[in-house]
Amino acid sequence: MTMVNAFDQARAxxxxxxxxxxxERRLRALGPAYRLFYEEPIHVVRGEGCWLYDNKGRKYLxxxxxxxxxxxxxxxxxxxxxxxxxxxNTHTRYLHEDIVNYAERLLATMPPQLGHMxxxxxxxxxxxxxxRIARSFxxxxxxxxxxxxxxxxxxxxxxxxxSLGDYVQRGKRVRTIPAPNALFVPMEEQGAKLAAxxxxxxEDMRKDGxxxxxxxxxxxxxxxxxxxDPAGFLKPAVDLIHAxxxxxxxxEVQAGFARTGEKFWGFQRHxxxxxxxxxxxxxxxxxxxxxxxxxxDLVAEFGVRARYFNTxxxxxxxxxxxxxxxxxxxxxxxxxNAEKTGNFLKEGLKALTAGRQDIxxxxxxxxxxxxxxxxxxxxxxxxxxxxxxxxxxxxxxxVLISATGPGANILxxxxxxxxxxxxxERFLEAMEKALATAHLS
Amino acid sequence: MTMVNAFDQARAxxxxxxxxxxxERRLRALGPAYRLFYEEPIHVVRGEGCWLYDNKGRKYLxxxxxxxxxxxxxxxxxxxxxxxxxxxNTHTRYLHEDIVNYAERLLATMPPQLGHMxxxxxxxxxxxxxxRIARSFxxxxxxxxxxxxxxxxxxxxxxxxxSLGDYVQRGKRVRTIPAPNALFVPMEEQGAKLAAxxxxxxEDMRKDGxxxxxxxxxxxxxxxxxxxDPAGFLKPAVDLIHAxxxxxxxxEVQAGFARTGEKFWGFQRHxxxxxxxxxxxxxxxxxxxxxxxxxxDLVAEFGVRARYFNTxxxxxxxxxxxxxxxxxxxxxxxxxNAEKTGNFLKEGLKALTAGRQDIxxxxxxxxxxxxxxxxxxxxxxxxxxxxxxxxxxxxxxxVLISATGPGANILxxxxxxxxxxxxxERFLEAMEKALATAHLS
Numbered sequence: 001m002t003m004v005n006a007f008d009q010a011r012a013x014x015x016x017x018x019x020x021x022x023x024e025r026r027l028r029a030l031g032p033a034y035r036l037f038y039e040e041p042i043h044v045v046r047g048e049g050c051w052l053y054d055n056k057g058r059k060y061l062x063x064x065x066x067x068x069x070x071x072x073x074x075x076x077x078x079x080x081x082x083x084x085x086x087x088x089n090t091h092t093r094y095l096h097e098d099i100v101n102y103a104e105r106l107l108a109t110m111p112p113q114l115g116h117m118x119x120x121x122x123x124x125x126x127x128x129x130x131x132r133i134a135r136s137f138x139x140x141x142x143x144x145x146x147x148x149x150x151x152x153x154x155x156x157x158x159x160x161x162x163s164l165g166d167y168v169q170r171g172k173r174v175r176t177i178p179a180p181n182a183l184f185v186p187m188e189e190q191g192a193k194l195a196a197x198x199x200x201x202x203e204d205m206r207k208d209g210x211x212x213x214x215x216x217x218x219x220x221x222x223x224x225x226x227x228x229d230p231a232g233f234l235k236p237a238v239d240l241i242h243a244x245x246x247x248x249x250x251x252e253v254q255a256g257f258a259r260t261g262e263k264f265w266g267f268q269r270h271x272x273x274x275x276x277x278x279x280x281x282x283x284x285x286x287x288x289x290x291x292x293x294x295x296x297d298l299v300a301e302f303g304v305r306a307r308y309f310n311t312x313x314x315x316x317x318x319x320x321x322x323x324x325x326x327x328x329x330x331x332x333x334x335x336x337n338a339e340k341t342g343n344f345l346k347e348g349l350k351a352l353t354a355g356r357q358d359i360x361x362x363x364x365x366x367x368x369x370x371x372x373x374x375x376x377x378x379x380x381x382x383x384x385x386x387x388x389x390x391x392x393x394x395x396x397x398x399v400l401i402s403a404t405g406p407g408a409n410i411l412x413x414x415x416x417x418x419x420x421x422x423x424x425e426r427f428l429e430a431m432e433k434a435l436a437t438a439h440l441s
Numbered sequence: 442m443t444m445v446n447a448f449d450q451a452r453a454x455x456x457x458x459x460x461x462x463x464x465e466r467r468l469r470a471l472g473p474a475y476r477l478f479y480e481e482p483i484h485v486v487r488g489e490g491c492w493l494y495d496n497k498g499r500k501y502l503x504x505x506x507x508x509x510x511x512x513x514x515x516x517x518x519x520x521x522x523x524x525x526x527x528x529x530n531t532h533t534r535y536l537h538e539d540i541v542n543y544a545e546r547l548l549a550t551m552p553p554q555l556g557h558m559x560x561x562x563x564x565x566x567x568x569x570x571x572x573r574i575a576r577s578f579x580x581x582x583x584x585x586x587x588x589x590x591x592x593x594x595x596x597x598x599x600x601x602x603x604s605l606g607d608y609v610q611r612g613k614r615v616r617t618i619p620a621p622n623a624l625f626v627p628m629e630e631q632g633a634k635l636a637a638x639x640x641x642x643x644e645d646m647r648k649d650g651x652x653x654x655x656x657x658x659x660x661x662x663x664x665x666x667x668x669x670d671p672a673g674f675l676k677p678a679v680d681l682i683h684a685x686x687x688x689x690x691x692x693e694v695q696a697g698f699a700r701t702g703e704k705f706w707g708f709q710r711h712x713x714x715x716x717x718x719x720x721x722x723x724x725x726x727x728x729x730x731x732x733x734x735x736x737x738d739l740v741a742e743f744g745v746r747a748r749y750f751n752t753x754x755x756x757x758x759x760x761x762x763x764x765x766x767x768x769x770x771x772x773x774x775x776x777x778n779a780e781k782t783g784n785f786l787k788e789g790l791k792a793l794t795a796g797r798q799d800i801x802x803x804x805x806x807x808x809x810x811x812x813x814x815x816x817x818x819x820x821x822x823x824x825x826x827x828x829x830x831x832x833x834x835x836x837x838x839x840v841l842i843s844a845t846g847p848g849a850n851i852l853x854x855x856x857x858x859x860x861x862x863x864x865x866e867r868f869l870e871a872m873e874k875a876l877a878t879a880h881l882s
Contacts, residue, residue: 003748022536029544031557031737032744036534043536047529065531067752073527082523086514088488089727090506092475095463095484103470116472121562121729122753128595135596136608153751154569155576156596167577167746281752286530288562288729288753296472303473305608307444310594311508311722312563312729 004384004408005391007036018055019043037402039392047072050416050423052400063415063427064400066368069257069282070328071418077285080324081317089317092119092309098319105326107293109264111273115296119289119314123253123280124152126290129308130276131156131214134247136306137298140213142205144198144241146179148406150223151216151251160216163223172208175201179224180233182361183372183380187230195236202244212246214275219266220255225405226370226412228260229363234270247298250274253290254368257282258329258417261339261366269365282417287321288312334417338366341424345369345413348428352435358386367419370404371411382407386438393434399427445825445849446832448477459496460484478843480833488513491857491864493841504856504868505841507809510698510723511769512859518726521765522758530758533560534750539760546767548734550705552714556737560730560755564694564721565593567731570749571717572597572655575688577747578739581654583646585639585682587620589847591664592657592692601657604664613649616642620665621674623802624813624821628671636677643685653687655716660707661696666846667811667853669701670804675711688739691715694731695809698723699770699858702780702807710806723858728762729753775858779807782865786810786854789869793876799827808860811845812852823848827879834875840868 009027012020019041026034042060046053049071052060062072070077092099103117120126135141143160145151150163158168162176170176177197180190202212215237221227238248255266256279263269265277275298280290291314302308312318329335346364349371353359360380361372373386387403390411394401404412415427450468453461460482467475483501487494490512493501503513511518533540544558561567576582584601586592591604599609603617611617618638621631643653656678662668679689696707697720704710706718716739721731732755743749753759770776787805790812794800801821802813814827828844831852835842845853856868 019536022538022541025545026536026541028556029541029548029558030533031559031735031740033559033740033747033749034533034744035748035750036536041536044529044531045537047531052529052531052535067532068530072529072531078523078526081526082519085519085522088485088493088513089509090485090488090493090513091508092471093478094493095460095467095477095482096486097463100463100467100470104466107470115469117470118472118474122566122751124751125563125565125595132596132599153749154566154595154597155573158573158747164747167743286753286756286758288759294472299472299474302608303475306474306599306605307476308474308594309476310563310565312727315727317727318729 003035004404005037005388005402007038007041011039015040038395040395042395050419059398061399061423061426063413064402065416066254066259066414067281067286069259069417070285070325070334071416074285074328076328077321077324080320081287084317084320089315091311091315092313096316098316098323099314102319102323106291110277110293113273113295114277114293116294116299118292118294118308119318120292120310121288121290121312122152123278123290124154124157125310126253126278126280126292127151127157127216127251128154130249130278130292133276133294133298133302134214134249136302138213138245138247140211140246141173142175142210142212143173144175144177144201144212144215146217146221146224147176148179148224149218151218173210175205177201179221180227182227182363190230191233191236194233195240198237198240212241212244214247214249215241216249216251218251218254219270220260220365220368222254222412223404225410226364226368228269228365231269232271234267234272238272247275248272249276249278251278253278253280257325258335258338259366259368261335261342264335283325284318284321285325287318289314289318289322329417332418337420338417341419341421342366342369344421345424345427348424349431352428352432358383364413367415367417369413371413373409373411382409384408387411389438390434393437394430397430397433399430444476445845446478446829446843448479448482452480456481479836481836483836491860500839502840502864502867504854504860505843506857507695507700507855508722508727510700510858511726511766511775512857515726515769517769518762518765521761522728525758525761530756532752532756533754537757539757539764540755543760543764547732551718551734554714554736555718555734557735557740559733559735559749560759561733561751562729562731562753563593564719564731565595565598566751567694567719567721567733568592568598568657568692569595571690571719571733574717574735574739574743575655575690577743579654579686579688581652581687582614583616583651583653584614585616585618585642585653585656587658587662587665588617589620589665590659592659614651616646618642620662621668623668623804631671632674632677635674636681639678639681653682653685655688655690656682657690657692659692659695660711661701661806661809663695663853664845666851667805667809669710669806672710673712675708675713679713688716689713690717690719692719694719694721698766699776699779700807700809702776702783705776724766725759725762726766728759730755730759730763770858773859778861779858782860782862783807783810785862786865786868789865790872793869793873799824805854808856808858810854812854814850814852823850825849828852830879831875834878835871838871838874840871
């Protein structure tokens with residue numbers, strides 16, 4: 001499938017000479033697999049807090065990037081990384097106190113069943129490790145995912161990432177189930193439907209002689225179109241995979257680290273206890289670090305017989321970055337801010353779109369919000385043209401968001417956790433203008 | 442298989458109270474999959490240049506760690522990372538000049554056939570991506586590796602990493618061939634034997650209906666026991682895999698970035714042209730960055746239909762780190778130093794071990810050296826006890842190395858590229874003492 005919000009190389013002629021030349025060199029050096037965002041790509045040169053600046057001095061309110069979640073170039077994180085860079089950067093085969101301190105602090109945010117932390121560098125690696133452990137513990141191969149899931153890009157996790165499109169094949173050991181759907185499934189039926197679909201998938205898998213090792217979901221269903229509500233709808237499916245002898249892996253790469261406001265982790269909104277929790281993106285505010293929290297019994301045999309070493313995973317500088325991020329979230333009350341500013345944005349977006357025939361839903365949790373663009377409220381058919389128009393209108397007016405979902409029609413709004421009232425108002429003003437001038441192209 | 446040079450938890454009682462308590466907390470927080478080095482683990486707190494310092498103020502000459510290859514806490518690299526951390530850290534979906542500049546510089550060190558650079562965070566990710574591309578381009582699944590290869594830890598690359606032991610299963614799509622062997626195969630036959638073994642493996646694979654997609658080797662054969670000579674022995678095998686319609690992937694995670702002295706990349710010593718080159722460890726001197734250099738035609742379809750995005754891969758800070766490392770290697774003549782100091786060390790080790798019945802070989806290229814410990818020169822049977830004794834004796838006397846190979850009997854000596862004559866002499870003195878007191882335990 002085509003990537004939502006990708007720059008189309010055919011439009012290069014419309015760009016200025018400097019950017020056009022750089023894009024040409026980039027294509028030659030990096031090849032055709034790399035994509036740029038927006039109808040007119042952004043040539044970013046500087047970032048600070050909620051703001052990005054391009055090479056022409058224009059500033060952009062960043063309401064998209066969830067990696068630098070405590071703000072671009074957060075001074076406390078930069079200072080912590082800089083300090084540790086000058087002291088030591090080795091690996092986990094020497095004894096070092098900081099990694100133990102950090103693991104203990106992070107585990108304290110989880111249910112007590114999750115007793116160990118293992119570190120890697122990317123969300124892909126964390127999910128790949130979780131799959132390896134799930135398969136080796138259960139002696140089973142099957143994995144169930146949602147229809148448009150994204151869990152990463154290694155061979156094993158690309159296989160469970162249908163959002164990469166049909167070219168990336170899913171083997172027989174993978175089955176998809178429909179993600180929750182805010183428009184076509186009544187809210188009170190979401191939980192039962194997800195569990196019923198999981199049951200069907202497990203039965204289907206068994207026809208091929210494959211047993212379910214795990215159900216893995218992004219607990220905010222980001223690439224599927226963002227489905228946070230009703231909180232608790234995950235429980236019947238989690239109970240079912242457990243009853244069938246499989247594990248539940250909560251992919252918190254998107255939802256984790258206070259993003260959803262109400263709770264520190266996305267799964268906590270659903271009152272379920274995962275067997276493994278994977279995390280990444282915002283963990284080091286851009287310094288590559290990821291991890292898996294895990295039930296100790298799952299790794300008892302794997303640990304002894306397969307061992308684990310990730311060269312850069314959890315090195316002292318990565319741990320310094322991650323520790324500083326956790327400090328900032330906790331000391332600056334960013335989880336509370338995500339809830340408060342997120343609710344303000346959600347109510348604002350609802351007010352701006354109330355009564356519109358081309359906006360079917362505004363939803364979200366904390367600072368992760370979605371606005372669903374439709375052709376009309378009778379069919380609720382996806383309106384990708386409207387979403388594209390809004391995304392690019394906002395970009396031209398200095399506000400960055402993107403779009404998601406199977407119909408490429410769902411605005412993805414994901415500001416830094418440090419966004420406060422003033423920037424939120426700025427965002428709503430830009431959105432109001434964009435909605436006023438939006439037209440089908 | 443047991444990890445060479447791992448700390449045995451049963452020895453914890455012999456350590457001091459502080460380290461024992463930390464090891465206990467570490468085991469509880471990180472679980473049983475993590476290993477520590479040495480009979481007495483090192484509690485490292487600081488690093489500088491070729492030296493590491495522990496929590497008791499003892500200093501260690503680092504002749505093992507190839508990640509911080511331009512020196513622990515190299516000030517130019519630290520400054521470059523710090524500077525960029527304060528300016529911008531985003532990702533490859535915005536336009537940024539530095540990644541293009543760096544990719545062009547790196548490609549200039551390669552044969553012109555390798556036209557694109559793709560970035561990831563770890564060597565595992567780089568090898569995983571290379572496999573995905575090889576399999577999607579060739580429409581084949583088979584991969585041939587050496588008997589004790591290590592290529593990383595994702596599911597797909599763990600499958601081609603038999604050095605992880607039997608618990609990590611190799612599927613039917615993987616075949617192993619014996620690595621070169623300095624003691625049991627005459628030098629002039631290494632190349633022909635490797636190609637003949639490859640031919641047998643391909644035929645065996647075809648009996649299962651599997652076609653060879655790629656031959657992948659670490660071009661210095663680090664985990665197999667270090668086999669650099671004779672330069673050129675890879676060529677017949679590379680010619681064969683090409684004749685059979687498969688690709689040759691040079692894993693340069695160990696050998697790359699001037700490590701082998703004579704050439705910048707390990708494959709260049711063998712006068713072969715890989716279809717893909719993967720790299721990692723020393724690339725950012727500890728900042729997580731890795732990459733794949735690739736023939737453009739291999740990624741033409743993959744690029745368009747699968748696309749590629751790695752959240753942290755090639756971000757502006759990673760590129761700043763990697764650019765600084767390349768600057769330091771080039772400006773400080775570290776490739777020449779690796780050759781010169783490496784030769785000095787090799788000659789010194791040969792002189793120290795000449796005539797010994799328990800040392801069968803000293804070999805290496807640049808600053809990657811091996812000393813093979815045997816029971817006697819008649820059988821050349823592996824002597825793991827001697828290797829362990831030497832490694833731990835050196836550690837107690839302030840010099841860090843490790844061991845490798847199927848018999849756990851081959852000393853692995855891999856100093857920073859900045860090691861000069863003075864430190865090399867210090868290393869040889871310590872080695873002379875260790876050899877003098879070494880006894881079978």
